[in-house]
Amino acid sequence: MVQADLINPSTQAKSRTFKIAGEEDLIVGVIGYDDSHILFDHKTASQDIADPDAPYWRQLVVESQPSHYMLLEWLNGRKCDGAVWDVLRKPSIAPKKLAKAEVARVCANQDYCNWQMSDETLQSLQESNRETLEMYEARLALDCTKTRPEWYFQRRSVPRLDCEILDYARELWEHGQEVLHVRNTQRHARNSGACMLYGSPCKFLGICSGHDSPDSDKWKRKSQVHVELPGLEGDGRGVLTNSRIRCFQTCRRKHYYSYELGIERQDEAEKEALAFGRLWHVALAAYWSYFLEGNNVVCNNESPASTVGDFSNTDQAAFAG
């Protein structure tokens, strides 16, 4: 987790109310090649990533998350030269039924998609012509690694000019002022257009529609409002993250329940998409730890700012622009 003061780029004033924070994946510098400091983020997606003109990549041009992370790095004296997005598309194929001839071939060769099949799978095929989990895994592995790896995985650079990061810093300051305003006036406007986003009801719909109350036994107060930042000290109400700003932009009432009142359902379960994303982060962290040790590459997340350049007067002058 990385934190920094929220600074008004026009006046250099520090916010007395808010800090900014984010959970970055990785910063790497390539020793012996150049002194680049590149921010890597790991993403999962359900939509097309193979087409360079796909909406996924177009949206990334205006996505605030790279700017948020790069601003955090800049404010901590580790100015990034760029960002790279590693994106994994989730599989859309499912276990399937096999034709009789295919079943016969697998049983005869004891092989499926270049994998040796276990006795359990061969036995199961005698009783059913549906792929076992082992067979599905073999077909999926072949699809990911040989047949169409570009469908599943893409790595793209995400450029951000200094002026774009400064623009984001200005927007972030303004958002901070707006959050402060609604906090002080206690006017947390509802946005009915966001109640059914992504085809499912907002978790606070029961409260907003008068069928439930934040004080009912279905809800509890969170001890810390940023669940994605477990290492954060305090209750987190004075911290702005990219997720929090996005929530505020989506619906101020939702922001109030999530980040000001800080409530969650007693039975709140981790969503499948979140769980998958978390697993993907763990897997890529393991991959990178191996890669970093063996390939002359360093992770700078833990480096003191002085080793990679402070947030110098020159940089601060840029913020004053």
Ligand code: SF4
């Ligand atoms: S918090 Fe906002 S998005 Fe959620 S139900 Fe209420 S008005 Fe709709």
